[in-house]
Amino acid sequence: MADIDLSKADPNFRRELASQPGGEKIAACFTCRTCTASCPVSAVNSKFNPYRIIRMALYGLREEVLGSDFIWLCSSCYSCQERCPQGVSITEFMTLLKNTAIQAGHAPAGIKAQRDIIKGQGRIYAIDEFDNKKRNKIDLPSLPTTCEVVKFLF
Amino acid sequence: MKYALFLGCTIPARSRQYELSARKVAQELGIEFVDVEEFICCGFPVKSSEIKSAMVLGAYNIALAERQGLDLCALCSSCTSALTEVAHHLAHDTKAKEEVNESLAKAGLKYDKGVKVRHFARVIYEEVGLDELKKHITRSLEGFRVATHYGCHYLKPSEIYDGFDQVENPHTLDEMIALTGATVVDYVNKKRCCGGPLLAVEEKIALAIAKEKLDDIKTAAADAINLVCPFCSVMYDSNQKSIETAFNASYNLPVLYLTQILGLAMGLDRKELGLNMNVVKTKDLESLLESRRQKPSQE
Structure with a gap:
């Protein structure tokens, strides 16, 4: 240093x-x-x-x-x-x-991306129909594939 | 016992074996989980960039549970700490609560008193209790050598957890594992972090941290790791192969969730517990358990 x-x-x-x-x-x-x-x-x-x-x-x-x-x-x-x-x-x-x-404008790309994804879609990993199919196959309930509420929260 | 089940982001997408086994074990123990479709991210991954946004996310989820009159039960340690921290903070800071409520009002919600947030392992330990849990153990895991990994946010920061467990000498997971008849294996650096939060920042360092623990557990001759957080599972299970490749090492160490181990001891079968979905193969585990039962180790 x-x-x-x-x-x-x-x-x-x-x-x-x-x-x-x-x-x-x-x-x-x-x-x-x-x-x-x-x-x-x-x-x-x-x-x-x-x-x-x-x-x-x-x-x-x-x-x-x-x-x-x-x-x-x-x-x-x-x-x-x-x-x-x-x-x-x-x-x-x-x-x-x-x-x-x-x-102050400093941040690693990964950290910024995490924030933007969550504030945009409500989850880090969005759930799609394919995920729900896999979930249903083992008797897990479907989850919403979209998230509207983040538009109001942020 | 009825709780709003908080899955978070990682479990429903990447760790379905945890969700599956947790739901099965809850059912066995007479715990009712209520699914709340509107739950979103707990806020943990946003805390390092915007603490206020993290608080809004946490408060939103708690307010949803409050509207239903249910306490929250989370499966992920990071979700547990993020939500508990918000509940703890808003109970003491009326100004912050007002600010949060301004955001929540736009979503038609209100944070009033909040609800109690707990990790599922804590719910089993505190609400079900060891005596009752023992009644559900129908298959002894005698001879099975398990290294427990507490991770960080299951216990810390301690100021938000009302004296649950002990940060420097954690014991709750050990007690539950011991109840199954398994041997809890002690190892160096048991309290060390998995490195997970650094995966998005500097993968090499994250893997180096996880490697140290895999080395220590291997040295202690454990048959498997037990954990309670999907982040830790990503490090030790999903990334075990990458660590082996990066550091020219070999572990082949199954990584099981607490609920998978308890489930095995409750006589549930491997598919019901999602053991076929673990990354490090667990196929040999059943025959290992069988052989150990017949010939318990010398210890």
Whole structure:
């Protein structure tokens, strides 16, 4: 990882995050690294490191965090959050970062596609007549093949 | 015991063996499932991009159950956590509830008090109870070595689950499996995530996470994995072959839903439990069970 350039830091970033659900207690992090030690993703790939992400956010490295590919590697397993001795809602904080990154125009294609499919058709995997045939064959009930309500909800 | 059955997206399309076996086991246990046609996605996959949209989706589904006066029973752990979280949040945040209701009103619905949301395994454990469950076990699975995988959202975040089970020392699935006579096999990293949510982000990392657990379970000499979530099943069952190819490994480890194992112990046959629809073949399982019954392992 490159050196941190603090001239690019944005002190408002930290305040902005701390005022939203998931970010309230990030300043309490005392870098014990229990999160990283508990993380199943860090265990197989050092690109993802929760304690470092929290530190970067606290330093105000807005672009480096929101534009990164690593914030998307949180699997939302909650191991870190359950174990954090300082009560930081780390998993919810990662969700906050992802939401903020999307608003800033950053997101992996797969994540955007998931959102658009669900908001468009109500399900990740739409059910078609072929699915219903397979379901009926084993006595499972048919499911609707269209979804109108999403048009009203969003 | 009557519940609105929440299937979510993955189960009805990709994991019909889970739905089939869950319905059969519910029937055996005297649990009535009501199908609500209007149910849509729980909101879980949208949470990382738009938390408010995820909340609207969750609240919509809960409001549908509330309209029918039924509690929700979900089969998928991610659906369970997404819906439970919304119910938990809206019970404490009137402003958020007002906002959600503005969206729901457009669909002719209202979220009032919400309903109780629980995973089917939790319903069996809490509402049926181990004593009653035991009465339905007619075929001992003695000698069958099972590694239980709890996954993440069946238990976490713990703050929304009213003290159900223990995150650092989970036991509910182990107790139910042990009731069938099977041996619950302990293994390293039992609490580890399946990696499923990363499949859409970086497949290689997702598979590497799943591989670690397959290695650990193989080392513990288990005959099968037991799980309660279709996401985890996608990783260990549907993707087992890809993991074997990518990492030059060999597992051949059947991946069974809790409901399939309970169903076997209830004397249901493999087709009724959809065992023929599992990706990793389970054909040899019955003869294995038969041989183990005659010659229980030394442990």
